Amino acid sequence: MSLVKQERTNAAIGLVLWLLLMLVHRPEPMSFDWPLVLIFLGGWVLVPFSRALMAVDFTAMDSALGKWIAQLQLPTMNCLAMANLAPEGFARSSLVLPWLGLSLLMGWQAWSVLKKESTALARKISLFGWLQLPVGAAWLLADYSRYQPLGFDPQIVRLTAAHFHFAGFILPLMAGFLLARNENWVCRMAAVGSAGGVAMVAGGITSTKLGFPLALESILAGSFCCFVLLLSLCQLRYALQIRSWWLALSGASLGLATTFALLYALRFWVPLAWLHIPRMWAIHGSLQVFGFASCGLIGWRLQFSRCRI
16 A cells, blocks of 8 residues: 555544544533644544645655554554553553654654755745654653643643644644745745744743743744734635635634734733633634644645646
8 A cells, every 4th residue: 555545544544533532522622631632633634644645745755664654653643542541650651652753753754854955945844844743742741641841730731732733743734835836935934934933932931931021922922923824814815826715714714723822922911811721722722723734734635636637
């Protein structure tokens, strides 16, 4: 079986497993389980779907290592799901390790291509997302191990894991897809800023924890949101040009989700009591995952197929 077919099969089986998980547990969007539900959708469905797209659009990803990763993807995610059934302690933490190891392999494969000088900027941006995925897996291990780096609240630990699985991974991936087909300085600035923005936000949150002014976190997060809002406008413009309603819905969802994030980033100057963290992961997180990421990947899949006809 080819890499593309294997990853598409992984995504299809993963979607069935995720839907079964939803039917059995029926988590509430504002419950603390919701970010994990989104991460499971990412690992089971969006990661293999993204790898299939990369293999179609970038043949350098279709290698022997890539095929090994495709074979291991579903078992490692199943181990991660089983971690929820294991008692707290070493047993639960150990079941997260396969996913962390696989994400490191995916990052290594991306790095081996990224370091080549011939790789175009758009490709580099897409590949950069794969380098951030292991960061999300590491924070997920911390979450399951009940470890709180620098004394961060458990909510921040879990949400950091979620952010690096989506904003850190899928946002650069699709920003690169867009830049490869829409080369202009505005799109380039938006794509580069969006790709590195999650690390910038994480740095701002860490600076606040270390005692730096709260304004620094707000400025860094607000700057990232501005880059992403610009990217959403570029995607909407491109989607209307090629008449892709999937990509248009994805771009609109990205813009709306980022508006909520910007409002939250400005909370030090404009307090909004209703926009608390659980509501953010319920609204902002869901828009990012179901609207931007899922619709966007479907849109790019259809666009790649259309271009090959």
